[in-house]
Amino acid sequence: MTVALFTLGGTIAMAGTGSGGVVSRLTGADLTAAVPGLAGIPLDVRDVEAVPSAALAYRQILDLVDAAGAAVADGAAGVVVTQGTDTLEETAFLADLVWPHPEPLVFTGAMRNPTLAGPDGPANLLAAARVAAAPVARDLGVLVAFNDEIHAARFVRKTHSTSTATFASPNAGPLGHVIEGAVRLLTRPPRHAPLPPVDSDRLAATRVALHTVTLDDDPALLDALAPGLDGLVVAGFGVGHVPPDFAPALGALAARMPVVLASRAGAGSVLRDTYGAVGSETDLRRRGLVCGGLLDPYKAKVLLRMLLAGGAERAAVDAAFARHG
Structure with a gap:
């Protein structure tokens, strides 16, 4: 039951650079090594270009969706994407518009980088991997796992510039939670048919x-x-x-x-x-x-x-x- 992990950079992957501020440096292997509890979830780690999420473009996300679909076709139970949170609500929704598979595609990231006390990236990555591997999360489209909450990409918003509880779904609430390592769903909204590919x-x-x-x-x-x-x-x-x-x-x-x-x-x-x-x-x-x-x-x-x-x-x-x- 392998989960494919695609890393795109962002706060979750940032490291110190002295007085110049943090920048994306950590690889997928670095990220997973820092997460207690991931040992029980086999991961296929694939590092994509590490850039701040403000630098992402539609084509990069659509190409990533294609690569995630190929991973599912090769047998992955689900896919996790790590990226910066600045544009995560938009990239996850873009992916949701075209994701045709029943397997979960789960976006996550972090608000506190690993150089700070209490970084939230490891917990968010673990929750996302558990959601991606969970049979109960199938047929929900693209999801966002953050702060042990599970959100539908079409409802989720970034609501605070610094809080670790920044992601919320004001119109719908979370679809579920990760509780003691178990994925617990509260509701299952119907999916929309994916949009056709674009040139x-x-x-x-x-x-x-x-x-x-x-x-x-x-x-x-x-x-x-x-x-x-x-x-x-x-x-x-x-x-x-x-x-x-x-x-x-x-x-x-x-x-x-x-x-x-x-x-x-x-x-x-x-x-x-x-x-x-x-x-x-x-x-x-x-x-x-x-x-x-x-x-x-x-x-x-x-x-x-x-x-x-x-x-x-x-x-x-x-x-x-x-x-x-």
């Missing part, structure tokens, strides 16, 4: 932007943002509201490209038809914006870019957001 060149050429609306915002910023875009995500106030003078500008953009309306609130859904003022969610949907539902702006951007890179037309974009959001 690398088309993905690289697909440009999707995210604009977060703020108090007394300037709609002229959209004019500067729009040229060359294939799609736009707007993180609106609350349930999906923007200043009134944003509404016609967004409507004009929605006539040219998909514009997805999400909420900047951090939890909860964009509504569809509760408020009726200019700039409300009802008004914006009438102007052609796509309702992002429960998807936060970062995940909405990932989904929209993948859909557009795959050649999805407007109706397919609407349907995908209705399904995932």
Whole structure:
């Protein structure tokens, strides 16, 4: 019952460099050697390029998903990916959109690097390996194991810049926990069918932007943002509201490209038809914006870019957001 381990760097793999700060240095062998309890889980360790997660790109994650799928085809019971936490909520969701296998693909990392007292990387790696090896974790898609909690990639968010309990799923809660070494699931949300593969060149050429609306915002910023875009995500106030003078500008953009309306609130859904003022969610949907539902702006951007890179037309974009959001 081998678990494949792919290491991508990040805080979990950082070591000291004197006065210059910590950088990614530790290999997968270094990481596993520091984890009591891993001896009972055979690991196939594969070091990938060690970079901060802020340096990762879609293509790297999609290539990693392909490699993880090959490991599963070769008999791995599941796969663990270690990386930095800065973009983990986005990379895990991207992987979840395309992961077709019943075997678990589990992302994890650390908030305290190994040079600090109480580093959390070893415990997170052990929990992730246990989840990846657990038969009960099959058919859940991509998961995030952190702080002995198990989260669905489509729900999880990084909620704190430094806390070891940073990962949470505000709209759903954790799917389960690792308790005394055992994987205990509380719920099993249904999976969505994976998106079809996308062409690398088309993905690289697909440009999707995210604009977060703020108090007394300037709609002229959209004019500067729009040229060359294939799609736009707007993180609106609350349930999906923007200043009134944003509404016609967004409507004009929605006539040219998909514009997805999400909420900047951090939890909860964009509504569809509760408020009726200019700039409300009802008004914006009438102007052609796509309702992002429960998807936060970062995940909405990932989904929209993948859909557009795959050649999805407007109706397919609407349907995908209705399904995932």
